Amino acid sequence: MTINKPSADTSHLYDGKTVRSAAPSRKKAAGQVGSGSEIPQDAIPKVEIPSFIESLLGGPLVPKMKFLPPDKMVQNLQIAVYGVLVALAFLTYLISPPDGTMWYILSGSLGFANIMQLVIIGGATVCGFMGTFKRDARFSLGSNVLFILAILRFASSKTSLSNDAFGFQDSPFLLAVLVVVYSVLLIMYFELSNGVIRYSMLDTSIRTNEVYVMNPKKIVSKYHRSLIINPVIATLLAWFVLSANTILPRIVGIFSSDTSLRMEESVELTSVYGVALGTLFVFITVGVLFGLNLPTHLQRYREKQAE
């Protein structure tokens, strides 16, 4: 039998009766100890919500759990990070000469700017090594920020090198290749250093039975495949996008050879604005394809093909 909740006014129950009230101190203390309709603090389950920075890195800055010693997968990733880090440090130094850096603008001294640039690149490399070796996301984050800081140059539209021992400066093509390779290495460094933390967490979770992984070899091999395929495709696509300013005149040339010639000789189109214009065209096309929900249609097509 369930009786509905009575009305809040229960005064009629006490008509003609002496109602004993609890002592005020008791009521006060009872309020302090959390009596009432509030949910007791420990009744609320502990939910670990990653902070903004943590979610950027794909894991906690200071992990709550101690990572277990790295397994082979993590060790391989660490070695890959060391390799990429050395290459990245070298290329960063090569393509970011001290002139045009913030330090040069502030101090006006090329020597000081050079030292600062070397210190930043060195700091980024050391932080990167430490973050990867210790599997500490804070160092990795610091390294990422320092690498971005090192590449920020407030000068010129042409790529210049701090050291031209290989004679790249004379070939615009090789210079462009160098910058594209640098960019791919930078993004791969972000990903790999992040991967060390992610896979350390996953490995620890597997070994502490928090997560169960069925057929881990396939999952790991997918990641390994992506580590090779994605940068290659990114390089090729980026090259295509960056060459849009040379491809565009050829497309226009189908309709008008004069206009095409004028475009090829246009200073604007061969400058950074030309690259930007080409990029804009390509990404507008990509945007339209996404707007038309191409990935979903592709997936549906793949599902149908597999039937």
Added chain:
Amino acid sequence: MWSRKSAMLGSLAVAMYMLGLTLRNSQLVTIAVVIFVFLTWAALVGNHADVSASGRRAEEWTGEEGVALGSVVAMRKLSSARMFEDGELNVTLRMQNTSSLPKILEVRDRVPEVMRIKEGANYILMELGPRRETFIEYTVECPLRGFYSLGPVTVRIQDAFGLFHKEKELHVYNDFLVFPKMEDLKETFVKSRVPKIFTGAVNIRQPGPGSEFYSLREYFEGDSFRAINWSAYARSGKLMVNERERDAVSDIIIIVDSRAVAETGPVSRNALVYSTRAAASLAKYFLGRRDSVGVIVYGDEVVSVDRDTGKKQLYVILTKLAGAVARGNIPLQVVVNRILPHINKGSPIIFLSNLEDDPTIVNALRDFRARDFDVTVLSPSSLEFEFDAKRLDRTGYEVMKTERDVLIGELRGLGVNIMDWEPDMLLSTALAGARGF
């Protein structure tokens, strides 16, 4: 759906692109373009999300279903739908891929927060082949009573770098019930002063001294001649005696305080947890003794289980106790006023409460005593729970303890059998203490 990592990379690329255009720096533009391309490729391969997790039930779900996840089906089987606290529940989750393409899935079966995974895992990373199915088994430990639900099953597909993901909630729910655990009692020292054979006698479907006919059996030496059924003797030629159905020994009324204040203390150690366990143990004991037991649980409403006997009654009581939620603040006087007309005179009443925050307790119990009810109060002390959890300083504890002792003394003066039930005390010890043993 974009992850924050991809959002960060996207923002970095936009910033570099804009800065590159502003400064006419082709290096920055190139880096930005490479990052854009990297993200675009990941989105294309990862099949950019069209479904996101919402935490809503199926009937409220209005979102579009993802193509890749549309072919993933989940089913769940539980080892039991009812169990006692600290019991274990084996869960078997069956995942099916009805598509012709293999899928790498992250699967998380949502388990109530208070439960602990004892064996296996509810979070699985798996590769599910085309038109294949797999079984995931795990065991959860259920430490607290209540109505619980397992589910939904959250499935996620993401690209290898975790840049874009797609989630779907498979609305597969399984409800189960956790009863409060019970202590085996040898003796409760609670007996009715009024023979139950009179007003409101309840048949308990067991032969014994009673008023209702139960069955016929052969005569044995020592049986009363008055019990011989002469008609049956005439029919069968054997001496047969009437057996009568035994009446219940007494009505026992158990009142459980489930007001919001009853949950003061840690989640696993508070007055409500102790009260429900005590009520379950007492109900089991009395029903085992062939008494009829009624339970009243009050908080924001008065919920009662009418007096009855037998095993079925025990499960009815356990179900009500499992669902008792700390809510509201109905005074005990309201409960007493409602139930008084319906209780047989002299029935033992057992009241389980921390005696906090209710100015009507003394009057309400006085009303019972004035009508000669045998009242036993077991009061799990919220102060002890709070003090043990270090939420209460020594001075505050001492002051409130003194006030509690005064209240208990006052109730004892009314002739109430009362015991200040400390957290580590067994129920049987507390009962013996209340009854003066």
